[in-house]
Amino acid sequence: MKIVHMADSHLGFSAYGRVDRLGRNQREEMIYRGFAETVEKIIKLAPDAVVHAGDVFHHVRPRIRPLVVFKQNLERLIEAGIPVIIISGNHDAPKSYAALSPFTLFEGMEGVHIAHHYLYERFELGGCQFHCIPFCLGPEDYLEEFQKMQKFRMENPSGRDVLVMHGLVEALWDRRLRTVGEHELKESFLKGDLSYIALGHYHGQAQVARNAWYSGSVEYFRFSEAKDDKGILLVDLDSGYVEQIPLMERYMIDPEPVDCVGLSSAEIEELLRRISAEVGIEGKIVRLRLRNLSREAYRSLSQKVIGELKGQALHLEILPEFRDDPASFETEPMDSRELPLEFKRFLEGEAAREGIPASIREEVISYGTDLMSRISERSRTESFDAPQ
Known part of the structure; x- marks a missing residue:
């Protein structure tokens, strides 16, 4: 069988x-x-x-x-x-x-x-x-x-x-x-x-x-x-x-991070063009990670150049990695319907670590959970029956 x-x-x-x-x-x-x-x-x-x-x-x-x-x-x-x-x-x-x-x-x-x-x-x-x-x-x-x-x-x-x-x-x-x-x-x-x-x-x-x-x-x-x-x-x-x-060819592309130490904004723009051409971003989902990037150079990048590259891909994410950024991990996008439960768990965890004063603990958890529930409900209502 x-x-x-x-x-x-x-x-x-x-x-x-x-x-x-x-x-x-x-x-x-x-x-x-x-x-x-x-x-x-x-x-x-x-x-x-x-x-x-x-x-x-x-x-x-x-x-x-x-x-x-x-x-x-x-x-x-x-x-x-x-x-x-x-x-x-x-x-x-x-x-x-x-x-x-x-x-x-x-x-x-x-x-x-x-x-x-x-x-x-x-x-x-x-x-x-x-x-x-x-x-x-x-x-x-x-x-x-x-x-x-x-x-x-x-x-x-x-x-x-x-x-x-x-x-x-x-x-x-x-x-x-x-x-x-x-x-x-x-x-x-x-x-x-x-x-x-x-x-x-x-x-x-x-x-x-x-x-x-x-x-x-x-x-x-x-x-x-x-x-x-x-x-x-x-x-x-x-x-x-x-x-x-x-089943399919890879359409999600995440090349190795590129070291941008000492590069100007113009040099970074040329680097982005070259990498995009090499990996072939047309219609694909792409992340380009720029390591050791100068914050000033990043802020000076041409939005026209970035826009042109993003227009080629289904999605292009340019991820700057600065020296002083804390480490992070990737999580799955959360469904808004799960937000109230996750927020309640967060508040309960903060309360357990005495991050919330005992005198207002129950009130904070109740109010915060109710607020997230209303936000979640509004989000679902506004997007309900989106174009099929």
Whole structure:
């Protein structure tokens, strides 16, 4: 039996503000096209099943467009006779039992099997047991759900078993994305007696145990992924062989930083032109890092030159790195809907460190959380039903 393992499609992700002639975000449309091309590639590979290991959608409340795109491509797979197993990830799973999952819309579709209720679910296809542990509300919940799988396997031994989970294994925790609901998966989950373990969340393709892989995201989302080869995995459950299937040429470019010590603004402008021509920025997402830059030279850069370069790329980010800048790390863009929860956690952390006087602690947390909730709601209201 052969399966395709994919994950982290993040349908609905948008960025950079550029729109096409229909008013649609160009970055978002690029991701939809890439997803359709991925499905086309899968149909040509003709596997016995597809496993999507979480984060189908970028938002827990997707707009109509990503829902329709996903449904259309699901139907293409089903029409080709390829069943699909899906679990929810930290991006597309509600963070409370009271909220409704977007996957509710796809329940009951023939050939589509979805685990999204924070609980272990099992699906049998072609004599293989697919053990699915979707996003759980608490990191401690994964062990309980994993034990349910172990109990079932002890009572019902099978020749082929696939575990599907979403989260970051302990060995990769230093590469966490620092997003809401990012949970650590214990190394003990990587059972050696399973036929295969399909993991989602980490955006790079990586083998983390003999039988356990991250398929990686099918698109580029942050510059830390710029050197990754994006693709899917074709897995032969009988032999254990895993083939990495490339999907696209790299369109996110992040060259090594350029040392600008002692350079004038004119020299830096010429340097930017030369590097842009060498890497080919037309229609691509590019970051150019300028190290040891003079603040005066940076302030004097010609906005005309910068504008011309930015006009060539889908997105061009010029990142100055001054000697006296503190170290920073890259994080994933946050959904405004998660802002109140994250702000509350920040305030509670400050209170615990006695950064907020005890006499006004509760009032500050309550007021701040309410303010962020209103800001988040206003942001969603203003952008709701944007051009589809």
